Amino acid sequence: MSDNRRDFLKKGALLSLSGLASALIGKDKINNIEEITNKIDRMPAFTLPKLPYAYEALEPYIDKQTMEVHYTKHHAAYVNKLNETESTNIDYMSSDEVKCTHIDKYWSAVIRNNLGGHYNHSLFWTLLKPNAKGETNLPVGTLNEAIKKNFNSFDDFKKQFSEASTKIFGSGWCWLILKSDGKLKIVTTANQDNPLMKLDGERGKPVLALDIWEHAYYLKYQNKRADYISNWWNIVNWQKADELFSTK
Ligand SMILES: [Fe+2]
Structure with missing residues (x-):
């Protein structure tokens, strides 16, 4: 600290x-x-947020073992590494979102990777919800209207987002972002970067996030990334996405 x-x-x-x-x-x-x-x-500066559901809650789309390893090993490792890495330039009192936005002020590879890893996963967990019965899962609220306006239809958006996710080379994330001009855009980032960071590429507020690292799906899907992406649509927490979209 x-x-x-x-x-x-x-x-x-x-x-x-x-x-x-x-x-x-x-x-x-x-x-x-x-x-x-x-x-x-003795308080750590960064803490692992509580998972909002049980490890097995997202089955059959994401299995219990993947969730447990992803959360307790991968996400926890980013948090632990951040706490081991002191930086006199970080405003520890600011939110993790603000810290990412100002990543250029305390630039280092270790902070970039682990702060991104911590922020991205913290957001990712909240954008998932159980759907064991496989009920139809569609966007809601003002985000639903905005998706239709920006992408013609939800089906067109889904197709474009799935294609962008599938094409990521190596490890990274696929995002739906709200840009400063009020438009929605699908973007991808490498490693643990995100669209809040002042890096090359389009910036904006994350509304949807999909983890495309192999650790997110390999135990269940092996090399079938497209199946993981296809199943992910069943457990998107559209209420949370609409809240992110609507909150200034
Ligand atoms: Fe991950």
């Missing part, structure tokens, strides 16, 4: 407890405050 963040949190904790401490001043209470500040000192 950076010194700035640590000091900020310490001061906040001390201020909030100062009234109580002054009223009940005594050795035991002071020890309690020291104990709390010591705990804050």
Whole structure:
């Protein structure tokens, strides 16, 4: 954790407890405050978000083992690496979205890869939802209207997004982004980059995200990436995507 963040949190904790401490001043209470500040000192700057469903909840489209390994090994590794990598330039109090947006200010390959990995996966989990019964799963709300307006129809959008995902060479992500001009666009990024980062390529706010790393599908689908993509449409959380699209 950076010194700035640590000091900020310490001061906040001390201020909030100062009234109580002054009223009940005594050795035991002071020890309690020291104990709390010591705990804050040990808080990691980045944490693995709780998965919003069980590992097996996305079956039969994404299997339990893939989800468990993906979340507890891959995503956790990005978080752990970030916490091991101190950077005096990172504003630890800002959101991970803002940190990605300003990646050019604290440029390093290790931060770029692991901050991207952490942000991308945190978003990816929320954009999936269980659909064990295989019910029809279509876009909702204002995003539904915007997809029709930008891509002619949902079927045309689905075809273009699936093709872009299938064509990614090596590891990367496929995104639907909302650009600053209000238009939707399908883009892909390599490795753990994302469209928030100031890199070459189109930038915008992520509305949909699809992980195309082999670790996301290989245990179940092996080399059949197209089948993974085809099945992913059944578990897209369109409510969450609409929320991302509609929230400025
Ligand atoms: Fe992944």
